[in-house]
Amino acid sequence: MLRINYRDVRPIYEQVRDALREQIITGEIEPDEKIPSVREMAAKLVINPNTIQRAYRELESAGYIYSVKGKGSFACGDARLVSKRRDELLLQMKEIALELEHIDTPKEQLIQVVNDIYKEA
Amino acid sequence: MLRINYRDVRPIYEQVRDALREQIITGEIEPDEKIPSVREMAAKLVINPNTIQRAYRELESAGYIYSVKGKGSFACGDARLVSKRRDELLLQMKEIALELEHIDTPKEQLIQVVNDIYKEA
């Protein structure tokens, strides 16, 4: 279940956003399944509704959920959106790596960054 | 030489800003060397002075140049600028790698990107 950790370094809206995204990606929330309304979620977690709305807004613009006026928000099951986002990110990473190489950054430092991320996970 | 590419997706002020930052970091522009005045640069590139000034302003607040009223703008040359920029880039890369990990991208794909860059060089 979704739980807020106030000691987390991430802001609350990121915790909500990431948790829901995780549930959608893993299939815990099925495609086109309804997710709680902004008000329900805000009441359940005792959080400002604006914060929930921000999480939903980002999930929608990232293509993980879609909302239907008067009906609510629903999980989006389109795997192609994820793949498209992955390509964008890999391209951005390429450009950053290029500039890092250009200012003589040892390759090991870049590898280190990647390893650190995948170790924590 | 600094040249504007109107087909570039980046706005003009970002192109100017990034090109100058590059020249300062690589030492092409010497420490405390005077850079062209806002009006000179605007005339040379056939761009509105306001647009140049925005580029200069962002470079100043990022610590790459400093401006003196009535005198001009100067490069903040310093060996530490390179490591500062490197830190910026590594942080950006970290954030991108984090999101890639979140959407279940195999670690090997990230390593591949890094390897490709350093192989070409």
Place this chain on the structure above:
Amino acid sequence: MLRINYRDVRPIYEQVRDALREQIITGEIEPDEKIPSVREMAAKLVINPNTIQRAYRELESAGYIYSVKGKGSFACGDARLVSKRRDELLLQMKEIALELEHIDTPKEQLIQVVNDIYKEA
């Protein structure tokens, strides 16, 4: 309410920026609450929209608000914002105290300033 003082030595965009930052930090503007659009604020204060936008742009790059194209600008409410601002101010104070020490200002004068502020409160 936010009001412009034309006799203030600070430029207009700084007055707007500082006033909004204050409201966000103190919680007068709630987390993720929508703030007036660039055009609304410009109309209300009878100021050019470009000037308002500059204030918003600086607030965004400093992490106090976030803007979404086509939707509006929103406060980045977070308890950590206060401690962030406190760190900024303490750093500024440190630099000023350093220069004061450099010109042989007696330590007692600096302590006096601090005491005066906290006595009034």
Place this chain on the structure above:
Amino acid sequence: MLRINYRDVRPIYEQVRDALREQIITGEIEPDEKIPSVREMAAKLVINPNTIQRAYRELESAGYIYSVKGKGSFACGDARLVSKRRDELLLQMKEIALELEHIDTPKEQLIQVVNDIYKEA
């Protein structure tokens, strides 16, 4: 004598500037005494002349030295300039302390900042 420390966290121009200011304030360099030209100083310290020029420029605008075209730069012996600068800085410090008090910063933190500065000196 003035010596550069490359391990110092301060940039070179600040080291030069602060060292000269110190010598002027303490009277080691007498009022209206000529200080080395930009080129002489740059040659002696094996530093980019631009960097020396920046140090001199800041000392001039801060009122510690004055330059006469074709003759060189000279120490400024006017104590009133220092006193004026001190007042400016104390005023700035007052404003910062006011905002710090406003966001419930414990008075001890401000005192701490002052103490740290005067301990190092």
Place this chain on the structure above:
DNA sequence: GTGGTCTAGACCACC
């Protein structure tokens, strides 16, 4: 001459 601020008005992309 220099940097810096401000206005007025246009255009774009996104929602």
Place this chain on the structure above:
DNA sequence: GTGGTCTAGACCACT
């Protein structure tokens, strides 16, 4: 409607 970029032209303070 929204934020964002760009232009044209004015004015100020400082050197």
